[in-house]
Amino acid sequence: MMKNLEIKNNSLFCKERGSQSGLTLLPDSGADAPTVLSAVYTDSTPAKNRQADVPQYGRSMIEMLGVLAIIGVLSVGGIAGYSKAMMKYRINKTIEQITLIAGNVRTFFATQRSYRGLDDTILKKAKLVPDEMWNSAKTAIDSAFGYTVNISPEESGSLITVGTDDYDYRAFQIIFSSLPVEACIELTTQDWSNAQVAAIGIENYEEGGVFKTPIGIDVATQKCAQFAKGGEVDVKFHFDIDINSNYWKNQFSM
DSSP states (O other): OOEEEEEEETEEEEETTTTTEOOOOOOOOOSSSOOOOOEEEOOOOOOHHHHSSOOOOOOOOHHHHHHHHHHHHHHHHHHHHHHHHHHHHHHHHHHHHHHHHHHHHHHTEEETOOOTTTSSHHHHHHHOOOOGBOOOTTSBBOOSSSEEEEEEEESSEEEEEEEEEEEEOEEEEEEEEEEHHHHHHHHSOOOOOOOOOOEEEEESSSOEEEEEESSOOHHHHHHHHHHBBBBEEEEEEEEESTTHHHHHHHHHOO
């Protein structure tokens, strides 16, 4: 703010809007030093007038509510996007795990031509399951969704007497329990030809069915929702030493 200054008798006066503010000029001491005037400024403008000259900043209540509404919408969208991204991550991780486990188990039992004896002890000692899937106590296998995964030999239907056991166990299964319906649909409609999945079971504790791969999106959507209990469903991936086994050809149901 510009002020008109006037010096009268070693006093400096500030003229602003009809008011006068005095500045007393004091010479500097020193024998050979040039005279330097220092000023003490006293503003006599009333406080209320000075405050009126200061710009006022702030936001109205309507503006604040608008900002909060925008933040709320962005937060909801961010949470939804994060949930979707995590679901996709878990599904992709499960696909990787199934493919890896199936390959490891097949390789380990290749010369035996039977999956007899496949249990958690073998899976752990032979490192057939990724370390990330074992819980902290190394006593159970967990999926990327946080629920139990069961890997076991399966009665393939071919009769062969070994002691008191009458099955040859030329098949094995990987069971993912308590999957969300969305994950069930995504996993069952994948192209499992590389992993050589013979069939996929969709079920709960009371009912279910086994379906030949590939499964269409219409069947997967219907069955995953039909067999879900509390929004969750179990999915079994069936493998056989011979993917063209006659046993599996007779086991598919709708």
